[in-house]
Amino acid sequence: MKQTIMFAVCAAVFASPSAWADPKVVPGPGFDATCFQPWSAQTKHFQWEKKSGPYRIALVNGYVGNLWRIQMVKTAKAIAEKPGFKENIKQFKVISTGTDAATQLGAIEDFINQGYDAIVTIAVSPKGFDRVIRLANKKNVVLVPFDNVLDTDKVMQVNENQLEIGRMAGQWIVDQLGDKKSGKILEVRGLPGNATDRDRSVGFREVLAKNGKFDIVQVVGNWDEGTGQKVAADAIAVHKHFDAIFTQGGSTGIVRAMLDSKHPMVPIVGEAENGFRKQIVKYAGEGLLGMSNGQSPALVAVAMKAAIAALQGNAMPQLISVPVPSATYKTLKDGENYWSGLDDNMFAASDYPPCGITITAPEIMAKDEKND
Amino acid sequence: MTTHRFKLGLAIRQRVGTITAGAIFALLYLAYHVHHPNGFTAQVVGQNANESVALVLAAMAQTVPVLIGGIDLSVGAVMTMTNCLASHVLSGNAQEVSLGLAACILVSTAFGVMNGVIVVYGRIQPIIATLATSAIALGLALLLRPFPGGEISETLSLLLTGSLLDSLVESGLVSQGVTDNLSVLGNLPTPMLLVFAAGALWIPFQRTVTGRSIVAVGSSETAAFMSGLPVPRAKIAAFAVSGMLAGCAGVFLAMQTLSGNADLPQAGTYTLASIAAVVIGGAVLTGGVGGMLGSVFGALILRVIAFNFRIFEIEPLIQPLVEGTILLAAISVSATRLLRVKNRLDLYR
Numbered sequence: 001m002k003q004t005i006m007f008a009v010c011a012a013v014f015a016s017p018s019a020w021a022d023p024k025v026v027p028g029p030g031f032d033a034t035c036f037q038p039w040s041a042q043t044k045h046f047q048w049e050k051k052s053g054p055y056r057i058a059l060v061n062g063y064v065g066n067l068w069r070i071q072m073v074k075t076a077k078a079i080a081e082k083p084g085f086k087e088n089i090k091q092f093k094v095i096s097t098g099t100d101a102a103t104q105l106g107a108i109e110d111f112i113n114q115g116y117d118a119i120v121t122i123a124v125s126p127k128g129f130d131r132v133i134r135l136a137n138k139k140n141v142v143l144v145p146f147d148n149v150l151d152t153d154k155v156m157q158v159n160e161n162q163l164e165i166g167r168m169a170g171q172w173i174v175d176q177l178g179d180k181k182s183g184k185i186l187e188v189r190g191l192p193g194n195a196t197d198r199d200r201s202v203g204f205r206e207v208l209a210k211n212g213k214f215d216i217v218q219v220v221g222n223w224d225e226g227t228g229q230k231v232a233a234d235a236i237a238v239h240k241h242f243d244a245i246f247t248q249g250g251s252t253g254i255v256r257a258m259l260d261s262k263h264p265m266v267p268i269v270g271e272a273e274n275g276f277r278k279q280i281v282k283y284a285g286e287g288l289l290g291m292s293n294g295q296s297p298a299l300v301a302v303a304m305k306a307a308i309a310a311l312q313g314n315a316m317p318q319l320i321s322v323p324v325p326s327a328t329y330k331t332l333k334d335g336e337n338y339w340s341g342l343d344d345n346m347f348a349a350s351d352y353p354p355c356g357i358t359i360t361a362p363e364i365m366a367k368d369e370k371n372d
Numbered sequence: 373m374t375t376h377r378f379k380l381g382l383a384i385r386q387r388v389g390t391i392t393a394g395a396i397f398a399l400l401y402l403a404y405h406v407h408h409p410n411g412f413t414a415q416v417v418g419q420n421a422n423e424s425v426a427l428v429l430a431a432m433a434q435t436v437p438v439l440i441g442g443i444d445l446s447v448g449a450v451m452t453m454t455n456c457l458a459s460h461v462l463s464g465n466a467q468e469v470s471l472g473l474a475a476c477i478l479v480s481t482a483f484g485v486m487n488g489v490i491v492v493y494g495r496i497q498p499i500i501a502t503l504a505t506s507a508i509a510l511g512l513a514l515l516l517r518p519f520p521g522g523e524i525s526e527t528l529s530l531l532l533t534g535s536l537l538d539s540l541v542e543s544g545l546v547s548q549g550v551t552d553n554l555s556v557l558g559n560l561p562t563p564m565l566l567v568f569a570a571g572a573l574w575i576p577f578q579r580t581v582t583g584r585s586i587v588a589v590g591s592s593e594t595a596a597f598m599s600g601l602p603v604p605r606a607k608i609a610a611f612a613v614s615g616m617l618a619g620c621a622g623v624f625l626a627m628q629t630l631s632g633n634a635d636l637p638q639a640g641t642y643t644l645a646s647i648a649a650v651v652i653g654g655a656v657l658t659g660g661v662g663g664m665l666g667s668v669f670g671a672l673i674l675r676v677i678a679f680n681f682r683i684f685e686i687e688p689l690i691q692p693l694v695e696g697t698i699l700l701a702a703i704s705v706s707a708t709r710l711l712r713v714k715n716r717l718d719l720y721r
Contacts, residue, residue, distance in 0.1 A: 058682075061688070063637070064688075064689075064692070070689065073688050073689060074689075077688075093682070093685075094688035095678075095681050095682055095688060095691065096688060096691060096692075097678065098641060099635070099637040099638050099641050100638055100641050100642070100645075101625070101628075101629055101633065101635070101638060102422075102423055102426045102427070102625060102628055102629075103423060103675075103678060105422075105423070105628060105629065106419060106420070106422065106423025106424075107423075107678070107682060109419045109422075109423070110416075110419060110420075110423075110679065110682050111682065113408075113410050113413075113415055113416050113419060114408065114409050114410060114682070114683075115409055115410070124635070124638070125520050125629065125631075125633045125635060126520050127520040127521055127522075127629065127630075127631035127633060128520070128628070128629025128630060128631045128633065129629075130630050131529075131533075131628070131630065151520075151521075
């Protein structure tokens with residue numbers, strides 16, 4: 001009997017084609033390919049039914065306890081007022097649900113039920129969104145996860161290629177070391193168990209392995225300034241000397257650990273914290289040949305732009321690769337890609353010129369003051 | 373007649389925490405529906421229920437250890453562990469799924485019993501014992517699911533997260549025509565029925581000697597012991613019930629996400645929220661006072677505040693501040709009576 005029931009349910013679920021309308025899979029190239037780059041040649045393209053604007057868009061953030069997320073929320077609110085966004089957005093709603101998957105799924109479902117046209121979100125878990133994806137497709141709502149993306153190819157997503165961030169770091173260190181093909185390299189990892197941490201490390205090690213015989217010393221810094229400073233100081237105390245350093249985050253703490261232990265300044269690759277960029281400028285002459293690559297909080301703006309383009313009926317890549325904003329000690333310029341007058345913890349990479357997203361860090365901060 | 377009225381008055385006075393929590397919830401939920409573009413529809417109620425049930429079950433799980441004068445810091449961890457276990461055993465044919473469900477509940481109950489045994493025979497304070505076992509549960513969760521994933525029977529998920537009507541029609545037990553006559557009843561969300569079922573099991577249990585002993589031990593352990601009540605049994609039972617309900621919460625989370633995830637911050641969030649829900653529901657952390665229904669309302673208040681953020685225009689970065697203020701107000705209202713109490717026995721007079 002039970003099996004009959006199960007079968008009946010399965011049949012009812014799978015045999016009704018009208019139950020939900022997935023976006024059409026169409027051949028590429030998609031709309032505005034300079035901004036919305038497909039992840040790879042195999043990436044498929046989606047096309048939703050064209051809706052007339054302006055649209056109601058919601059941002060469903062998860063955790064909100066660090067500066068990156070706060071800057072992301074501020075960027076979203078600021079960009080929604082900019083031309084290109086403003087005329088296409090009727091209502092823009094931002095909420096943060098915390099680290100609880102049930103609440104985040106519930107919030108997305110709620111916005112779908114409220115009749116929103118698009119929802120951009122940073123998923124708290126890479127799994128578990130099947131139900132809301134199905135509901136969104138059924139109601140013709142465009143759901144765009146970005147930053148922490150989902151393990152699925154059924155939804156349009158926006159991210160930077162984390163493998164590439166690792167490879168760029170490896171290449172920079174190899175280039176700076178020049179003829180030196182061996183030596184000790186310090187790698188400061190991010191949060192363990194996280195896909196971003198894994199991919200950056202894999203890309204980094206891949207390049208180093210190809211270009212010499214380097215001895216990589218690995219410590220875990222949790223992308224956190226304080227933790228990073230402590231583990232880097234410990235590593236320097238034990239190993240005395242490193243030829244180069246790659247840190248995934250908390251970069252200012254790593255440089256401070258070097259300064260405290262009187263470690264000579266060496267080539268370094270870190271995140272896009274404003275403070276780290278200030279340090280690079282200050283110590284480049286002493287040998288801190290730095291590169292700063294960031295996961296920019298402005299990813300939210302690309303996700304919003306992608307949502308609007310999808311609602312307008314354009315063909316969009318399923319997985320959008322956003323170019324990594326990068327700066328080196330040669331290209332850093334005050335007031336352009338770092339700000340000597342602004343907070344150290346701010347993320348200096350705050351725009352994506354290929355996407356026409358040119359909002360600068362001071363503008364985001366100004367937006368905040370106006371709100372108060 | 374006078375005795376009857378006296379009893380009604382007493383009944384109300386004893387439940388003032390529950391009633392206050394219920395009223396606050398009703399008020400906030402009404403505001404949500406009035407302003408929701410799709411308010412007062414089965415769809416919205418069903419979604420709200422799905423979102424709330426895991427926390428409601430976690431709050432119910434926390435209620436029993438709090439009643440006995442303890443606390444269970446492993447609620448979120450046991451929930452996460454069961455969630456990860458569910459992602460391994462809740463797939464396949466009907467028999468396999470039923471066995472898997474039984475296994476999940478059994479494992480989480482056994483974990484609760486272990487907590488109880490450590491507290492009673494290890495003579496360790498519940499707060500420390502469960503803090504330690506929560507780390508064990510989280511370790512097991514990570515062992516079961518180092519990365520999020522797994523498989524959950526979609527059929528079971530549909531049955532448990534839809535409305536009663538959907539479940540009946542989809543299971544082929546009734547045809548569409550018949551259920552049209554059942555619309556009000558049929559639109560009841562299935563997850564809500566699960567909470568009713570859990571509550572229905574609690575009521576008879578509360579009337580057993582063990583059930584009564586739980587409250588008695590919470591009021592005064594010495595008095596309960598001197599009266600010959602089975603104190604160790606009551607304590608172990610309290611933690612067992614807690615483990616079982618936390619397991620149900622974990623299974624429900626699996627139904628909702630169709631996967632398992634050893635999410636440590638989320639486990640912590642659920643433990644803290646369950647304690648908050650129990651206190652908002654009128655329970656006292658020193659034990660002896662509180663109830664399942666109050667905790668259910670407490671959990672619902674926590675959820676409904678978040679619902680309202682999706683309707684009303686509140687600056688995203690001050691939402692946590694607003695949430696905290698409302699919570700503090702809710703707890704203060706529930707607790708005003710306790711401030712006046714000189715002797716805890718007054719609460720029963």
